Amino acid sequence: MTEFELINCLTKDVCKKTQELKQGIGDDCAVFAGADHDWLITSDMLVENVHFDLAYTDFYLLGRKSLSVNLSDIAAMGGEPVFFTVNIAAPKQVSFEQIKELYKGLLDNAKESKVLLIGGDTSKSETGLIISITMLGKSFLPGPILRKGAKPGDLIYVTGELGSAALGLKCYQAGKACPNVKPFLERFANPKPRMEIGKSLGVNNLATAMIDVSDGLLADLGHIAESSEVGYYLQIEKLPLLESFQQVADELKLNQTDLALSGGEDYELVFTVSPNNKHSLENHKIEATHIGEITADSKSQIIVDKHGKKIDVKAKGYDHFH
Ligand code: ADP
């Protein structure tokens, strides 16, 4: 059973919409109505030996990252983060100094991102270290950018570069620390969610659908396709990659296409735009790469190489239960 089958199975009888709840389970954030604007709420946790390994974890950066993964879900709705709570369960192997360092990273990130810590819970853990954050954000009129708004003919864009965090993790695991791997280690350990771009797309109502890339491009674009009941067409040669991506992937004997399509934790934004709004992206100085198109057939997920030849992709993204 995949992670998403499990969530669907556990929550299939839960109400997804009420007068106050505009969007329940099934998007990057839930959305509820407020007096002046909608509110967004999201929850994400980092679990030792699943999301991080203390063998190569810097506690300050772990604190920063635990906030960033939540900020990214607010960006993915086109919103602005406001408040958050932190639940932390720490085993006795983690010292007080290390937790203080983690909190320093968390609170530095919060200050830079203008979000306020408003509560939480603290416990010891008999297993690993767990950090779980719940974040509240504001949404702008005419409403948040959901996963379900993509239409056939819409253009697909992605911010930044793909696969960098996954390659960074592979570098950590292989003990590689030469200068050309530094940007990849950094992308894995200290992701920078696209807050400005997300908010600008939301304020200016430029995207028809959006999600952040936490589980890999194909998995996350797959959520847009499924929610919007559409298909997609992607061009491999358009996927944005960091300089030296190919060289480092080759050195580690990794397939760069698989990494770019399926590597998790980039925390970039994938969004769809009506062709009429293409120039508005430039007018609002939104930096993103056009990588494909939305198609009408919901069963069609086509990926082509530079010769227009369809390619088969094995891995579709990170899945906790696969
Ligand atoms: P994201 O990757 O954006 O954080 P997830 O893939 O974790 O989103 O979750 C997808 C949807 O399922 C979200 O609406 C999330 O709130 C919901 N969800 C995840 N786990 C649970 C759970 N255990 N119980 C209820 N809802 C859940």
Ligand code: MG
């Ligand atoms: Mg998300």
